[in-house]
Amino acid sequence: GAGVSQSPRYKVAKRGQDVALRCDPISGHVSLFWYQQALGQGPEFLTYFQNEAQLDKSGLPSDRFFAERPEGSVSTLKIQRTQQEDSAVYLCASSLAGGGIDGYTFGSGTRLTVV
Amino acid sequence: AQSVAQPEDQVNVAEGNPLTVKCTYSVSGNPYLFWYVQYPNRGLQFLLKYITGDNLVKGSYGFEAEFNKSQTSFHLKKPSALVSDSALYFCAAALLNKFYFGSGTKLNVKP
Numbered sequence: 515g516a517g518v519s520q521s522p523r524y525k526v527a528k529r530g531q532d533v534a535l536r537c538d539p540i541s542g543h544v545s546l547f548w549y550q551q552a553l554g555q556g557p558e559f560l561t562y563f564q565n566e567a568q569l570d571k572s573g574l575p576s577d578r579f580f581a582e583r584p585e586g587s588v589s590t591l592k593i594q595r596t597q598q599e600d601s602a603v604y605l606c607a608s609s610l611a612g613g614g615i616d617g618y619t620f621g622s623g624t625r626l627t628v629v
Numbered sequence: 630a631q632s633v634a635q636p637e638d639q640v641n642v643a644e645g646n647p648l649t650v651k652c653t654y655s656v657s658g659n660p661y662l663f664w665y666v667q668y669p670n671r672g673l674q675f676l677l678k679y680i681t682g683d684n685l686v687k688g689s690y691g692f693e694a695e696f697n698k699s700q701t702s703f704h705l706k707k708p709s710a711l712v713s714d715s716a717l718y719f720c721a722a723a724l725l726n727k728f729y730f731g732s733g734t735k736l737n738v739k740p
Binding site: 518545547549554555556557558559562569570573605607618619620621622623 | 633665673674719721726728729730731732
């Protein structure tokens with residue numbers, strides 16, 4: 515596709531529910547990143563994939579957060595037993611190569627609200 | 630710890646006047662520096678980046694940014710603001726496949 519596509523755009527989850535957020539990167543983009551943007555804050559790094567390999571997951575806030583990219587294209591961010599503090603916009607970004615040399619293209623995000 | 634600071638939560642400027650949005654960074658090594666803009670319910674849109682070379686970088690929509698290594702700053706500027714520039718602006722430093730974002734500055738351009 516022309517851009518990074520994320521679905522759903524909005525998700526309301528009851529506390530304790532599991533959610534799955536999807537990211538379709540730009541076709542051919544090797545690198546894929548997930549960021550969490552809390553209200554009034556800048557995005558914070560969660561995890562990074564190069565193809566199907568998860569090279570950095572240092573930003574995942576707890577073991578309730580899990581990300582995968584099994585075929586090196588679409589990625590899913592899963593949050594188990596959601597808590598209110600998980601409420602945020604989850605941004606996905608992709609780039610043709612690793613690193614910041616060519617910058618990222620960001621998706622519009624998924625706004626998760628945990629009630 | 631790596632960090633990027635945007636000291637102003639909000640900047641107000643009249644249309645036609647010059648604008649500056651400030652950014653300083655505390656990131657080890659020589660990070661790449663970026664500015665992104667975010668409109669409501671939209672993703673981050675790339676404005677410009679600094680990697681190396683000339684300290685004045687020109688980007689999209691007439692924006693430019695000035696890199697100052699000694700002050701570890703990367704301020705965003707535009708000579709003449711437009712009402713349509715009103716949005717949320719994020720400064721970021723990239724190092725080792727990771728972006729460090731500032732907390733954002735809301736730019737309000739009044740007609």
